[in-house]
Each structure stands twice: as structure tokens, then as C-alpha cells.
Amino acid sequence: MKGNLYVFSSTRAMQEFLKAQDGGFLPQCMLIGEFFSQVLLVEGKSKIPPMMRKILLSEVFREFEFEERESEILFFEKNFLGYLETSSFLLTFFNELNHHKVSIKDIPQKDIYGDYEDHLRVLEKVQESYERKLGEYGVYDFPHNAKILDEFVEHFERIDVFLDGFLTPFEIEILREIATRLELAIHLNIDEYNISHYEYLSRDFEIDHTYVFSLSSKKILQKTPAPLLHKPNAYSCTLRLDQCAFILQKIQEWLDEGISEDEIAIILPKDDFKSYLKVSDEERNLNFAMGFEPDELLEQIRAIAQNQVEITGSKLEFLIENLKGLNIPESFEIQLDEIIYIYQKMSDVLEKLSLSEIVHLLCLEVEKMSIDDFRGGRVRVMGLLETRGLKLKRAIIPDFVSSNIPKVSQSDVFLNTKIRKALGMPTLKDRQDLQKHYYLEIFKNTEEVELLYFEGEFAPFGKEIEARAMGENRYTLFECAKKYDYVFDEADCVVDEGFALSATSLSRFCECKRAFYWKYLKKLEETQESEAINLGLLLHQLLFESYSNAPHQPKEYFEKKLLEKIQQEESQLRKLELRMFLIQMQKFFANYESVDEILSLEREYEIQRSGLRLYGRIDRIDRVGSEARVIDYKSGKNVGVDWIQSAIYACIAKEHYAYLDTRVFFCSLREGKFIEDEKLQEHIQKLDEILEEIKAEREFAMTSSRSKCRECAYRILCNR
Incomplete structure (x- = not known):
């Protein structure tokens, strides 16, 4: 007698369903991933184990004969760990394309950065090589040309899929094919956030309802209201x-x-x-x-790679032998045995690696495991x-x-x-x-x-x-400290002619005079330092070195130095960010016009104006004909004209290069655009007004805009 099959999106949902059964024989259940793997058959091949995917793609990179230009395009690090890192996001990319039935050839190539077409061509070649490598091992990653296994489907009278997520076009196609052979119902919870994603099933769905929808008859079998009754x-x-x-x-x-x-x-x-x-x-x-993370086991495994004993035979067998002496949690033993079995099947690839690289691979798999909380x-x-x-x-x-x-x-x-x-x-x-x-x-x-x-x-x-x-919240782990009334600190400083003002300090004065007082007059330094600032400093330094050491080939010098920096980075996210800047900087070098002379690079200047000292570190000043072009690099997003910075830099340039007409540009390194300050004289006049205001200031009042206080390091001092 045929039974029903119940398919769930998560283990927890399946467990709750089984707990609700009245007794007797439990119905047959499985997770949706397991369902698709069992219902599909790729003749003559088996599914590649997940841990084998990165290794195989890394082997493709190792063997791949990149043309010099192709290797530069994706900036591959030519070592195993670099290939391994690259394989992570490429596999996700390939898998998503396959699930949505999209070929790399289908990807639009308009409104994107200059080398995008070349990038896609290289990725297409890598994907083709990866598919060939899979074929050599008799495995598949994505079930292209798969057939539905009739023997599996015929075992059931009806299949109920409890969906709690979005299906891909490939998965939808498989379910529709199965629905022509037996009754297949999909259970859905519809709300305002997912209703548009299920329009391919029916346009009759309403928000805040649960549905049982027959994919076989294309009809709604059941509809139940599911409003939000209890607001959090x-x-x-x-x-x-x-x-x-x-x-x-x-x-x-x-x-x-x-x-x-x-x-x-x-x-x-x-x-x-x-x-x-x-x-x-x-x-x-x-x-x-x-x-919990298996930190102790990971330390033991990493210690194997630090073993100074010379290995004369198989590095993989050496690793396996050393694993036997470790304190391995019982719950990990089966999983580790499976990993070792796969490694032995791929020994011809792994033996090309060093012991430390094999250990690194193993640690990546162990990091996915967790030690159950038995004491809680x-x-x-x-x-x-x-x-x-x-x-x-x-x-x-x-x-x-x-x-x-x-x-x-x-x-x-x-x-x-x-x-x-x-x-x-x-x-x-x-x-x-x-x-x-x-x-x-x-x-x-x-x-x-x-x-x-x-x-x-x-x-x-x-x-x-x-x-x-x-x-x-009224609860606390500790007794509340005694509160004291806030006492306002009266400002008793003045800005005299010996005080040096920069664009940053002037901007702070305009935003909040009290914050200016704390930082520059009371000299209470902020401790916050962002990654964005560090990245900007790095790019400024590399551009300085590039135009100083290789003024005729700055692009090549810059790319070489940034690639070296990428290899030294430990943070994977940071590496990815630097790679993206390496790509985006192509626009900067392509858009940068030739100049007659570079007058200065990363130079500090100081001048006197309105009885006050002004100083600034200008990224570069170029001479083009009779013009002095002041350029400030910006690595952030939404780059525009900074009027204070522009006015100060223009005053500096006019004093040091009085024989040239002055123009000021802000360069977006992300987009390679040069934005000119077209209101330069107006901004210089406004700067002079601010300088007079600073000399007369005695109150240093707090800003009236409290939104600026949220990220201010001095908000506690101001009782905000």
C-alpha cells in the first residue's frame, strides 16, 4: 500500500510535525535537500561530496593555463590557499546560476565596469574546466540533464511539501514534473514579505493566510487565516x-x-x-x-602541521596516523571517518599539497562541526x-x-x-x-x-x-551606580594665532562647537578608528608610491603593490574588499589625464590667513598648462565637494603657486570620477567668515542637532 511523503525545509519543522502525531507508525518524512537528491538520477555519475568541491576547483586553478591578461583580471593568488579562498565564492556563483537556469553568456554586459566582459569570459572558462574535471572523477556538482527516478516517486500516493523559503526555477521545474505523476501539495504561509515570490503558483493568495496548494490541479485546497495576533x-x-x-x-x-x-x-x-x-x-x-566550536580539537589538529618530523611517505597517511592519537569527541568520529574516506579517494590531488595545506583543509571541515550542549x-x-x-x-x-x-x-x-x-x-x-x-x-x-x-x-x-x-529594561546583573547631577563644563579657551586649523577641525567646528572644544582645545583624543579610514590611508599611500617611484607606469606599480598587500591580509572579507578596489581602480587610471608636471604628492602645507594658521596635507597638485589642479582622493561612497577642504586647499595653492590659476577636484577612487568645485571663490569667502567667527568664539555651544551626537565620542561629556 502506497503512503504519503512529507517534505520539510528544516529539521526543526520536521521534528515538530512528528511530535504532533497521535501514535502508531510515523509517516515518512525527509528534508527538502534530501528529497531532491533522492528523486533525481544522473546516469553513470554520483553526487560530489561537498568537501570535495573546493579541492577539485582548486585543482582546476592549479592546472589552468591562464593567459597573463586573464590571470590579472581576477587577480588570483597563485598558491593553494589563495585558490581555495577564490573557490568559495565561485562555487556559490556557479551554483546560483545553475539553480536559476542562467548561463554566463546570458549575463548583461551594459552599465558595468570596464573589464566586466573579460571577467565573465574567464569565469566561463573556469566553469567549463571545472565541469570537465568533475567528469574525470565520475561525479557531478549540479544535476544537469537529470531524470526523475520513477521507482522513488511511484512508492508514494501523495507528496506534501512544507515550504518555508523560496524555490529556485530548477526546483520548481522538478516539482511540476513530479506533480504530473501524482498528487503534490505545497503548504505555504503567505505574508506581505513573500506574497510576490509565489505569484508563479497563484495570484489568488492573500497576505496573512496559510495555504495548501495543489501543484497537480493548480488549485487552492485549503485556506486558513493567519494574522499577527500578539505584537511583540x-x-x-x-x-x-x-x-x-x-x-x-x-x-x-x-x-x-x-x-x-x-x-x-x-x-x-x-x-x-x-x-x-x-x-x-x-x-x-x-x-x-x-x-559550541570544537576549539580544543582544532588546536590539536593544527599542531600536527607544526610537527618538524621529516615525512618520507604519504603526507595524507601521516595525518591519518596522527589523528588516531587525538582526543576526538565521540559525536565527531563518524564525521571524521567520512572526511578521511573522501580524502583517501582523492589522494592523488591531496598528495600534491603540503602537510599544512591538507591540515588547513581538514580544519575547514571540523570548523563546521559543533559540540552539543549536554550540560544545559x-x-x-x-x-x-x-x-x-x-x-x-x-x-x-x-x-x-x-x-x-x-x-x-x-x-x-x-x-x-x-x-x-x-x-x-x-x-x-x-x-x-x-x-x-x-x-x-x-x-x-x-x-x-x-x-x-x-x-x-x-x-x-x-x-x-x-x-x-x-x-x-529595568533588570540588571549589577547594582546601579550612584548617579550624580551633570555639571556643565564652561569653556574658557580661545583660538589664537598660534592654533593651526585643518579642514577636519574646521568641519568639526561647523558641526558642533562643543565637540571642537573637547577635541582640539581640551585635547581629549577619540579612540575610534574605522576600517574605512585604514583602507583610505592604504590607497593614498600606494598612489603616492606609484607616482613617486614609477611616474610613467603608475598603474602597473599600484597593482603589483596592492596584490602583495592582498596576499599578506588574513581577513577574507578584507581581501575581497581590496580585490574589488583593484578592479575599480582601473577606471581611475583610465580617466586620469596626462599632466605637464606633478608639482607635489602627499605634501603638508601651512599658511597664515585672517590671523590664523591653516594647514593641510594635499594628495597631489598637478600643473596642466597655466593651471594648478589640486586633487583630493576619496575612497568612500557618494563623493562630492567638501567646501571647507576645497577652500583651504585653494588658498594654499594660490599662495605657493601664485603664477598659476587654481582649480580643485575631488576624485572618487571607486568610480574614477573627478568632481570639480565650481563655486570655489564663494567657498573661499565663506571660509574667511568662519575664521572670523572662530577668533570671536567664547561659548563653544553644543549642536542643536542631536542626531550628530549618536556617533560622537564626547556625547557622555555633554550629557547626551
Whole structure:
């Protein structure tokens, strides 16, 4: 007798479904990934193990005979770890194209950077070589030309798919084919964030309803209202420790009310919050569903590569022999055996690597494992994706701030939003909508949800679902310190002729005179330093070196030095950012006009004006005919004219190069555009007015715009 098959998007949803069964024989269930792998057959080939994909693509890079220009285009680091890093985002790119039935040839090549067409051509050649390499090993990565396995489908009378996410065009095509052979129903929860993504099924869906839709008959079988009945409460906090205090106190209150522990959950937008909870949870009420990182095991494995013993035989066998002596958690043994089995099958590739490279590969796999939390209680701490299909009575979501919600991984660097829309592929907004849908499902399936956030950083999504503002969190782990009345510090300094003013200090004066007072007159230094500033300094330094050491070939010198910097970087995100600048800088070098003479590079100047000292470090001054062209590099986004900087630099240039007409340009290094200050004389006049105002200033009042105080290092001193 044929039975039904139930397919789920997550393990948690499947477990909740099975728990709700009345008894007897449990129905047959599986996850959607397992379903697609079992229902599809690629004749004569087997599915490549995930860990083998990077190794195989890295082998493709090693063997690939790049033309010199092609190698420069993608700036590949010619070592195994560099290839390994590159393979990570290329595999994601290839997989997404395949799932959306898009060929690299289909990608539009308009409105993009200059080398885009060359990049795509190289990627296409890499993809073709990767497919050939898969064929050599008798495996496949994506099931091109796969057939539906009739023996699997015929075993069931009906298939129910509980969908909690978006299907790709490839997956939709497979389900539609199966739906012609038996009844296939899709269970959906429709809301304002996902309704547009299911229009391919039906345009009759309404928001805040659940549906059972027959893909076989293309009819709605069941429709049930699913409104948001319980709006979450939102509490502001000052510190993460305050959030922990709230969480632990609330859990205790709920337990005292008789709420069962397994009906309470703490849902983390970011995993790093669990370290705060772990040290705060003295009563061990919490169980960390995501487990803990196997740090001790990773240290033991890395130590194998530091072994100074000379290896005469197989490096892989040496590694396997050393693994036997490690303290391996019992739950890891089967997974490690599977990894070693795959490594042995690919020994011809791995033996070409050094021991440290093989160990690095193994550590990448072990990092994906987690040690289960056996010591904890029954109140679960979990990530967002683990909540799919879960019904609760109480839940708390800490760090409910704009930087986390919605939080999505960085989209593929090769396809921008415009191209994705043209190809019918998910955009950044689509991924954000999916995350909002997941959160909305939590609110709908939980009787009471508490949100915790930092003052002034509440996620806009919370306002979209009309969360109720409950004021400041009253719980704390520590006794509150005694409060003292704020005493305003009276300014008693003056700006005299011995004080040197820069564009930065003048800008601070115009924004907030009190912040200017703290920083430049009281000399209270800020400690904040951003990655963006560091990147800008690096690019300025490399451009200085390029035009100083190789004025006739600055582009080649710049690329060489930046590639060296990329190889030295440890942060993968930083490497990717630098690679993108390497690509974007092509526009700068292409748009930069030839000049008669470079008058100065990264030089500091100082002049007297209106009885005050002005100084500035000017990136470069060129002579073109009878003009002195002052140029300031900008590495950030949305580059425009900085009138204060422009006016100061123009005054400096006019004094030092009085025989030339002065023009000031701001150069966007991201776009290679040169933006001229066309109101230069007006800005110089305005500068003189500001200088007179500074000389007369005695109050140094705080800014009336409190929005500027949010990121100010001195806001506590101003009682803001």
C-alpha cells in the first residue's frame, strides 16, 4: 500500500510535525535537500561530496593555463590557499546560476565596469574546466540533464511539501514534473514579505493566510487565516549584559508561571551573543541548540602541521596516523571517518599539497562541526533558521537592531541588483524579505515575544510590525551606580594665532562647537578608528608610491603593490574588499589625464590667513598648462565637494603657486570620477567668515542637532 511523503525545509519543522502525531507508525518524512537528491538520477555519475568541491576547483586553478591578461583580471593568488579562498565564492556563483537556469553568456554586459566582459569570459572558462574535471572523477556538482527516478516517486500516493523559503526555477521545474505523476501539495504561509515570490503558483493568495496548494490541479485546497495576533514588546537596553539580565529574569518569571521550559526559546540574530549568555547563565537553564566550536580539537589538529618530523611517505597517511592519537569527541568520529574516506579517494590531488595545506583543509571541515550542549537545561538558545516550523509560548530576541535585522550575507560580487533583476535572480531586497518573513513567522507562532535593542538602534522592521515600545529594561546583573547631577563644563579657551586649523577641525567646528572644544582645545583624543579610514590611508599611500617611484607606469606599480598587500591580509572579507578596489581602480587610471608636471604628492602645507594658521596635507597638485589642479582622493561612497577642504586647499595653492590659476577636484577612487568645485571663490569667502567667527568664539555651544551626537565620542561629556 502506497503512503504519503512529507517534505520539510528544516529539521526543526520536521521534528515538530512528528511530535504532533497521535501514535502508531510515523509517516515518512525527509528534508527538502534530501528529497531532491533522492528523486533525481544522473546516469553513470554520483553526487560530489561537498568537501570535495573546493579541492577539485582548486585543482582546476592549479592546472589552468591562464593567459597573463586573464590571470590579472581576477587577480588570483597563485598558491593553494589563495585558490581555495577564490573557490568559495565561485562555487556559490556557479551554483546560483545553475539553480536559476542562467548561463554566463546570458549575463548583461551594459552599465558595468570596464573589464566586466573579460571577467565573465574567464569565469566561463573556469566553469567549463571545472565541469570537465568533475567528469574525470565520475561525479557531478549540479544535476544537469537529470531524470526523475520513477521507482522513488511511484512508492508514494501523495507528496506534501512544507515550504518555508523560496524555490529556485530548477526546483520548481522538478516539482511540476513530479506533480504530473501524482498528487503534490505545497503548504505555504503567505505574508506581505513573500506574497510576490509565489505569484508563479497563484495570484489568488492573500497576505496573512496559510495555504495548501495543489501543484497537480493548480488549485487552492485549503485556506486558513493567519494574522499577527500578539505584537511583540520592545525594551531598550544600554549593554548586552543588561539584555542577559532581562533574559534570565524573564525566563525565571515564565517558569514560575508554569510555562514549560521547552516552550521557551531565546532566538539570536547573531551567534556571538551566546558567549554573553553562557557566562551569565549560572543556573544552567539554557541549552545552546547550535552547540559550541570544537576549539580544543582544532588546536590539536593544527599542531600536527607544526610537527618538524621529516615525512618520507604519504603526507595524507601521516595525518591519518596522527589523528588516531587525538582526543576526538565521540559525536565527531563518524564525521571524521567520512572526511578521511573522501580524502583517501582523492589522494592523488591531496598528495600534491603540503602537510599544512591538507591540515588547513581538514580544519575547514571540523570548523563546521559543533559540540552539543549536554550540560544545559531545556530552554533553547537558537539561530533564526532553526526556528522554522517551531511553535512556542514565549520567546526573546536580543540585539533586535537595524544592523542585524534583516541581516543577510553579502551578495555575489559579480552580479549587482540591476543585473539580478534582469536575469530573474534574487536581489538583496528579496533576501531581506525572506528574513523578515522568518521573523514574522516567529511572532505569529509565539504567544508572547520580547525584543531587546540598544537605544536609538531599534530595527525599522520592528516598527513595520508595530512592536509595542515598553521603555527601558529595568533588570540588571549589577547594582546601579550612584548617579550624580551633570555639571556643565564652561569653556574658557580661545583660538589664537598660534592654533593651526585643518579642514577636519574646521568641519568639526561647523558641526558642533562643543565637540571642537573637547577635541582640539581640551585635547581629549577619540579612540575610534574605522576600517574605512585604514583602507583610505592604504590607497593614498600606494598612489603616492606609484607616482613617486614609477611616474610613467603608475598603474602597473599600484597593482603589483596592492596584490602583495592582498596576499599578506588574513581577513577574507578584507581581501575581497581590496580585490574589488583593484578592479575599480582601473577606471581611475583610465580617466586620469596626462599632466605637464606633478608639482607635489602627499605634501603638508601651512599658511597664515585672517590671523590664523591653516594647514593641510594635499594628495597631489598637478600643473596642466597655466593651471594648478589640486586633487583630493576619496575612497568612500557618494563623493562630492567638501567646501571647507576645497577652500583651504585653494588658498594654499594660490599662495605657493601664485603664477598659476587654481582649480580643485575631488576624485572618487571607486568610480574614477573627478568632481570639480565650481563655486570655489564663494567657498573661499565663506571660509574667511568662519575664521572670523572662530577668533570671536567664547561659548563653544553644543549642536542643536542631536542626531550628530549618536556617533560622537564626547556625547557622555555633554550629557547626551
